[in-house]
Amino acid sequence: MPFNSDTYYANKYSRAAWDYLAQAREIKRRIAAGEKLPHAIAAQVESFAKLARSCMHLSISRRRVAAMGKRK
Structure with a gap:
């Protein structure tokens, strides 16, 4: 199975988004x-939330690109 960089980066950005969100939640909890x-x-807190949104948007974009590649 060939390496698919779109899904790799989609997962990477998704994990980063959840990490940023967890950091923001931890500060809010404290x-x-x-x-x-x-x-x-x-x-x-606001910066982490913005980073999380940005990373999730990148993840969604990469997933769309990967899905477009499968349609060929």
């Missing part, structure tokens, strides 16, 4: 628990 965090860390 804030909700009343833990005092430096402002720089607390501000990363």
Whole structure:
């Protein structure tokens, strides 16, 4: 079976998206628990969420490209 880079990168970006989302959720959980965090860390929640969305969009795009390649 030949290597399909589209599905490889789709899976890679999907895993990265879920990792970024987990990091954002962990920071939000710590804030909700009343833990005092430096402002720089607390501000990363929005950045992690944006990174997660971007990675998931890339994953979906790669899956569409892979599906188009199978139609040939």
